[in-house]
Amino acid sequence: DIQMTQSPSSLSASVGDRVTITCQASQDISNYLNWYQQKPGKAPKLLIDDASNLETGVPSRFSGSGSGTDFTFTISSLQPEDIATYYCQQYDNLPVTFGQGTRLEIK
Amino acid sequence: QVQLVESGGGVVQPGRSLRLSCAASGFTFSSYGMHWVRQAPGKGLEWVAVISYHGTNKYYVDSVKGRFTISRDNSKNTLYLQMNSLRAEDTAVYYCAKDRGLTGYSPDYWGQGALVTVSS
Numbered sequence: 001d002i003q004m005t006q007s008p009s010s011l012s013a014s015v016g017d018r019v020t021i022t023c024q025a026s027q028d029i030s031n032y033l034n035w036y037q038q039k040p041g042k043a044p045k046l047l048i049d050d051a052s053n054l055e056t057g058v059p060s061r062f063s064g065s066g067s068g069t070d071f072t073f074t075i076s077s078l079q080p081e082d083i084a085t086y087y088c089q090q091y092d093n094l095p096v097t098f099g100q101g102t103r104l105e106i107k
Numbered sequence: 108q109v110q111l112v113e114s115g116g117g118v119v120q121p122g123r124s125l126r127l128s129c130a131a132s133g134f135t136f137s138s139y140g141m142h143w144v145r146q147a148p149g150k151g152l153e154w155v156a157v158i159s160y161h162g163t164n165k166y167y168v169d170s171v172k173g174r175f176t177i178s179r180d181n182s183k184n185t186l187y188l189q190m191n192s193l194r195a196e197d198t199a200v201y202y203c204a205k206d207r208g209l210t211g212y213s214p215d216y217w218g219q220g221a222l223v224t225v226s227s
Binding site: 032034036038042043044045046049055087089091092093094095096097098099100101 | 142151152153154157166169202207211212213214215216217218219220
């Protein structure tokens with residue numbers, strides 16, 4: 001199975017800060033990576049697919065980059081509504097696997 | 108718009124069975140693969156199973172192989188998860204999710220989830 005190592009596991013930042021989350025795959029997954037946002041009590045929402053493709057309607061402050069084994073998710077200017085847990089997920093191979101999540105809080 | 112509504116969750120004793128359903132609307136159900144993903148209380152996301160658009164190809168995470176069965180009825184726009192021999196560690200919110208393609212592994216839209224609690 002492909003292991004996805006996400007860091008940090010939690011993060012506290014101020015409104016307007018630039019926030020970066022990293023995700024490392026245990027083997028080359030090309031660009032077969034999604035980023036999801038999950039707010040408390042809600043279902044996950046797909047923000048970015050194919051490592052860097054922003055889903056329709058997702059604010060442009062969100063972005064993703066990387067390929068192979070190393071990936072980055074960035075919020076360019078943190079907003080209060082961005083408080084959530086973020087997950088990376090690889091879809092290069094079965095079983096589909098997720099990172100352990102990054103809980104983002106407002107400082 | 109895409110809508111996925113899970114049902115069938117509840118409290119069940121260890122070793123018993125439960126069947127989850129997921130009613131889909133807002134897209135051509137028969138043209139997309141479908142997933143089940145679960146989340147134990149306070150934990151992260153764990154993929155459970157995927158079924159191809161026509162229902163022929165099915166894949167499972169090792170921990171549920173031989174106990175869970177994913178199926179679909181394209182005439183009813185409904186996805187199912189039959190869960191047998193349930194264990195305490197199966198306690199979780201179960202989400203159904205639409206795939207981005209016919210037979211891929213990339214969930215895009217998710218339902219709101221159904222809570223399954225396995226307890227005596």
